[in-house]
Amino acid sequence: MSMSARHITIIGGGLAGALLATLLAQRGWAVDVYEKRGDPRVHGYAGGRSINLALAERGRHALRQANVDDAVMAKAVMMRGRFVHPLHGEPGLQRYGRDDSEVIWSVSRGELNIALLDAAQAAGARLHFDHGLERVDFDAGLAHFRQADGVGTARPFHALVGADGAGSALRGQMAPHVALNERTEWLDHGYKELEIPPTADGDFRIEPNALHIWPRGHYMCIALPNDERTFTVTLFMPHGGEYPCFELVKTADQAQALFERDFADALPLIPNLRRDYEANPTGMLATLYLDRWHLDGRAVLIGDAAHAMVPFHGQGMNCAFEDCVALANHLGGQDSLEDAFAAFEAQRKPDAEAIQQMALENYIEMRDKVDDSAFLLQRQLELA
Ligand code: FAD
Structure with missing residues (x-):
């Protein structure tokens, strides 16, 4: 050329x-x-x-x-696998690979x-x-x-x-x-972002080197770590249909009730749930x-x-x-x-x-x- x-x-x-x-x-x-x-x-x-x-x-x-991998990786957080939080039973890590050579990174x-x-x-x-x-x-x-x-x-x-x-x-x-x-x-499911802040000591509140999932059948939460020791939580949920869906979980009170019922172990980690749920937009996919x-x-x-x-x-x-x-x-x-x-x-x-x-x-x-x-x-x- x-x-x-x-x-x-x-x-x-x-x-x-x-x-x-x-x-x-x-x-x-x-x-x-x-x-x-x-x-x-x-x-x-x-x-x-x-x-x-x-x-x-x-x-x-x-x-x-x-040649930008080093600059990006300096602030990336390793995720070894999925850390699954079932509704009943013990949470635990499912590794993506056999060892830390097979991981993904949160950026x-x-x-x-x-x-x-x-x-x-x-x-x-x-x-x-x-x-x-x-x-x-x-x-x-x-x-x-x-x-x-x-x-x-x-x-x-x-x-x-x-x-x-x-x-x-x-x-x-x-x-x-x-x-x-x-x-x-269009997917008939949308998403809402929430935050898990650091502890008072400035540490991660849950296992940092994992992608956390709270699977609940037709809906779920995930959380990815950030290098400033927060997690970004994303609630994925249907639009319309049976409870829970974005049309039936609109207000801060309704979000609080959903988390008390279905994400009880996550709720204490998200102190600003009520504020963030109402303030943050619902994304389309x-x-x-x-x-x-x-x-x-x-x-x-x-x-x-x-x-x-x-x-x-x-x-x-x-x-x-x-x-x-x-x-x-x-x-x-x-x-x-x-x-x-x-x-x-x-x-x-x-x-x-x-x-x-x-x-x-x-x-x-x-x-x-x-x-x-x-x-x-x-x-x-x-x-x-
Ligand atoms: P974009 O990132 O959308 O960038 C487009 C750019 O164009 C923007 O800067 C915008 O301002 C600019 N622009 C728009 N219109 C104009 C215009 N008219 N004139 C000039 N500029 C314009 N991908 C992953 O690989 N891993 C993940 O974990 C992941 N998680 C995701 C989670 C969510 C909730 C969503 C919604 C997406 C996720 N993705 C993920 C997908 C990822 O975000 C996109 O694939 C990626 O951003 C695509 O990059 P892009 O540069 O093509 O587009």
Whole structure:
């Protein structure tokens, strides 16, 4: 590819956008990143999604390619396995592997995003915050952005990468030009985040090196550790139907009653349950399917913009990071952008679809099967 063709405009400076910017800038590409939100290093991180995430080997492999693994791992908390809290019976750890070489890691979304933005900038990528993509004129090669102060601006582009998440504006702009056949399957379950603070001595209140699960059949709580010795608890519960569901557990009193009944051992750990339950939003979950991920050599989608998934395998970000490595490699190895985008789609779409399916299946396992003694026996036999 000619040097003039080695310019990429990335929409979204979240997890995938910042990692791809780093990888490409390190390989000599001219990279511009346009991010709708402000710079989290100046204004603090404005999340909106989960506070922490499970980082697995797939994701770490990608971080190593960009030389950011050490910075991220310095603040990561190891999770050796699932620590299951059944309704009746003793809580206990089910290891993910035979020893600590097979573990996953809990990382803060905000800290991870900042580490990746720092790396992208150090590699030479130009970061433009407070620029939300609104419209793309593919014929003129112009991307139109709205800045935080309301002023509109148009920037020329050679090729666009949509790393702008599940609600991707770029995807919407590609739709009239290519048969994406977009389908969103909403899960009839949502989530609410709560917090387990540290003890008065500043320590973790429960076993730190585990992903805690309180399985309860049609609903569950999980908790992931944070390096400041808190845990982020996520309650997953149906929308509608029988009790408990978000429509029947609306108020602080109703949340208190649910936890007294079904999460009695977790309740004393969450002193601000009542306040957080009412203040924190209820998140929606969906799987996004597309027939195509690219518009010839002019635009391509990665991460959640291409294949958002439900979070029950903890693989959405890990999969998005794998996309970044794959796209950077294809951009280095193909003669044209169109060939690179097509090869990327051909490689990654089947993998992403397989992980999307596994993520849907794992919800049933996590909420319903992890404390099932017959299931556990079978699992132990599988691991033996
Ligand atoms: P995002 O992280 O959504 O980033 C998109 C970026 O684009 C944002 O910075 C946004 O501000 C910006 N943007 C949006 N619109 C525009 C626009 N118009 N113009 C410019 N910029 C724009 N994954 C895991 O691997 N492990 C987990 O444990 C895990 N847990 C999860 C828990 C929950 C509750 C949820 C909801 C998801 C979880 N995920 C997990 C999935 C993970 O959050 C996503 O897969 C990941 O964030 C995808 O990264 P992304 O960069 O593609 O999108």
